[in-house]
Amino acid sequence: MLDRLHRRSLLAAAGLSAPFIVGLRPVLGQGFPDRPLRLIVPWPPGGSTDTIARIFQPRLAEVLGRPIVIDNRGGASGATGAIEASRAPADGSTWILVYDTQATNETVMRLPFRTMEAFAPVCHVASGPLVMVAHHSTPFRSFMDVVEAARRAPDTITYATSGVGGLAHVSTTLLQQVGNFRITHVPYRGGGPAVQDAVAGHVPLFMTNVVIVSQHIRAGTLRPLGVTTRTESRHVPGTPSFSQQGFGDFEAPTWWAFLGRAGVAEGLIRQMNEALVRVLNEPAIKERIEAQGCDIVASDPEACGRFLQAEIAKWARVIIENNIRADS
Numbered sequence: 001m002l003d004r005l006h007r008r009s010l011l012a013a014a015g016l017s018a019p020f021i022v023g024l025r026p027v028l029g030q031g032f033p034d035r036p037l038r039l040i041v042p043w044p045p046g047g048s049t050d051t052i053a054r055i056f057q058p059r060l061a062e063v064l065g066r067p068i069v070i071d072n073r074g075g076a077s078g079a080t081g082a083i084e085a086s087r088a089p090a091d092g093s094t095w096i097l098v099y100d101t102q103a104t105n106e107t108v109m110r111l112p113f114r115t116m117e118a119f120a121p122v123c124h125v126a127s128g129p130l131v132m133v134a135h136h137s138t139p140f141r142s143f144m145d146v147v148e149a150a151r152r153a154p155d156t157i158t159y160a161t162s163g164v165g166g167l168a169h170v171s172t173t174l175l176q177q178v179g180n181f182r183i184t185h186v187p188y189r190g191g192g193p194a195v196q197d198a199v200a201g202h203v204p205l206f207m208t209n210v211v212i213v214s215q216h217i218r219a220g221t222l223r224p225l226g227v228t229t230r231t232e233s234r235h236v237p238g239t240p241s242f243s244q245q246g247f248g249d250f251e252a253p254t255w256w257a258f259l260g261r262a263g264v265a266e267g268l269i270r271q272m273n274e275a276l277v278r279v280l281n282e283p284a285i286k287e288r289i290e291a292q293g294c295d296i297v298a299s300d301p302e303a304c305g306r307f308l309q310a311e312i313a314k315w316a317r318v319i320i321e322n323n324i325r326a327d328s
Helices: 002-014 018-024 048-064 076-086 101-108 143-152 167-179 191-200 214-219 266-280 283-290 301-321
Strands: 037-041 068-072 094-099 119-128 130-135 158-161 184-187 205-209 222-227 254-261
Touching: 037 048, 037 076, 048 068, 048 094, 048 191, 048 254, 048 266, 048 283, 076 094, 076 101, 076 254, 094 101, 094 119, 101 167, 101 301, 119 266, 119 301, 130 143, 130 167, 130 191, 130 214, 143 222, 158 167, 158 191, 167 184, 167 205, 167 301, 191 205, 191 214, 214 222, 254 266, 254 301, 266 283, 266 301
Parallel strands: 037 068, 037 094, 158 184, 158 205
Antiparallel strands: 094 254, 119 254, 130 205, 130 222
């Protein structure tokens, strides 16, 4: 009793309330397995998903009070890592940070799982624009330069993406359909390898999220030609959207989401969401992630689930209408 009175006196003297102190406590990982947690990043090191994960991972581990190990499992546009995660035990030991390909892969590929059945939504982490960039050595000063050149010589201009069936690929296919032009897709095994070739000039165009090309845009190595948000994005100032360049109401923002295994205890899902939302909203973490070229969303599990369902349905229609397959 005396200890409690003494503590309250100290709080009062400091001008703090008990609820404030509670808000500063770590979200201790009660109920998680007594071993390091695994965060699968289904892309190679150097891509946007890996970059974002490595920004929040150390702080998330501190808040949860237990180690978190990042496990890069690249391949098949994120499907290799997702398959690995779908087979993990539903005990809260394994989590996954997915990219927008999570919504398109199950239509493009034959996978041994369905996203909304195999995974438990935890948090819509962030969203941002995709951007089409051209190497500075190319003659393309605007996206319409690309369109006109492609109409004169169909299929002779190549563009890179982080893999077959991802939002960058599917949205560029839709752009070609709307604009009546044809360019040739060159898929890579992740954004890291793709950006290396784009910066080297080995491929003239690259459709990607802003996260992995922002520094190269600032350096002048890569020239932005258009963004997939409805209007101009603050992350690529001065670059008009494709909608503003005559492509109707075209819109295809990219995104990242944090998922657990289906069957993980609801209490663990809530603990992970609470910890992650707290970390993502900390000014230092938020600033570092948004400086890469995206906006923090930090949703609750229910909003994340609704978002995933809508994205899967939206892009399934485009994939089916355009006969996009894993070998396209």
